[in-house]
Amino acid sequence: MGSHSELREALLTSPSSKDDVYVEMREGVSHPDNISLNPNAFLETHNDSRTQSIPHLDQFLTRVYAYFLGKGFYPILLGRILNLFALLFIMFFSTLVLAWIDWSLVFSGNKLGPAISLSRPVHPILVACLAVAAILWLWLTIQTVIETKVNLDIRHFYRTTLKIPDSDMDTIQWREIVAQLIKVPRLCVAKEQLTPLDIANRIMRKENYFIALLNKDVLSLKMPFSCRANQKEEQNRVITRTLEWTLNYVIFNYVLSNHHDSVK
Numbered sequence: 001m002g003s004h005s006e007l008r009e010a011l012l013t014s015p016s017s018k019d020d021v022y023v024e025m026r027e028g029v030s031h032p033d034n035i036s037l038n039p040n041a042f043l044e045t046h047n048d049s050r051t052q053s054i055p056h057l058d059q060f061l062t063r064v065y066a067y068f069l070g071k072g073f074y075p076i077l078l079g080r081i082l083n084l085f086a087l088l089f090i091m092f093f094s095t096l097v098l099a100w101i102d103w104s105l106v107f108s109g110n111k112l113g114p115a116i117s118l119s120r121p122v123h124p125i126l127v128a129c130l131a132v133a134a135i136l137w138l139w140l141t142i143q144t145v146i147e148t149k150v151n152l153d154i155r156h157f158y159r160t161t162l163k164i165p166d167s168d169m170d171t172i173q174w175r176e177i178v179a180q181l182i183k184v185p186r187l188c189v190a191k192e193q194l195t196p197l198d199i200a201n202r203i204m205r206k207e208n209y210f211i212a213l214l215n216k217d218v219l220s221l222k223m224p225f226s227c228r229a230n231q232k233e234e235q236n237r238v239i240t241r242t243l244e245w246t247l248n249y250v251i252f253n254y255v256l257s258n259h260h261d262s263v264k
Contacts, residue, residue: 057188058202061181063154065203068177072169073155080144084137091133098126206252210244219247 054060070076099122105115122130158164162180164172178196181187187194201208213219221239 054187058205061199061202063150064157064177064181065174067151067154067158068169068172068174072166073151074166075169076151077144077148080147084140084144087133087137087140091130091137095122095126095130099123206248209252209255210247 067073067076070079096116100116100118100120101112102115102117102120106112155166158169159166161184162177164177164180178199181199182194182196185193188198191198214221221243
């Protein structure tokens, strides 16, 4: 939540007027499902009068913000690669501890070296767990390749349009990036120029909808009993991280999906 405080700070410090209070519920146009998140088409024509707007602007701005949080292309890529190596190490270490070490020899006072044997049979349950972990590792590897290609486009957008090199990503503030974004014309189909509030609303659209559903009691998360004697009714709500993920997947990932035009 600390990272979102910079969004609010950027709004408070921006010289926006009452006319800038704008929440776009629908862009008024629909885009084909096969349009990819590639800002290069926009970058090639943003100095021309025929400037193209970026499709799926919510997703694009969210990736721009994630690129800022990750401090640039190489730190993000390095973090993903280290996560993949960490998962491989966990798989190898778990197999070593659970299958390849004869603990009876270790507890009998012998050294650890003679107790290790890579030829020992592996239990079928452990084999099944390793197979699931291997599938997860392959899926994460594919995701890393896809995200790397997208982040290359985002880096090109930072360098070419926002004029922000990778060397500045360690020290730059989000308000400075917002100041550069609002100077870019025709990012959005419905407006000539975005405001800081528009950018914040689009990045936090899912969070804002979720908060609104809770405030209006559309989603009733009240417990049938109180954990404390003098607990107020509005405080008698419980939402776990798993429930939050489930609601995001079932509701918001469908309603706010790029493949549906009902809500944009």
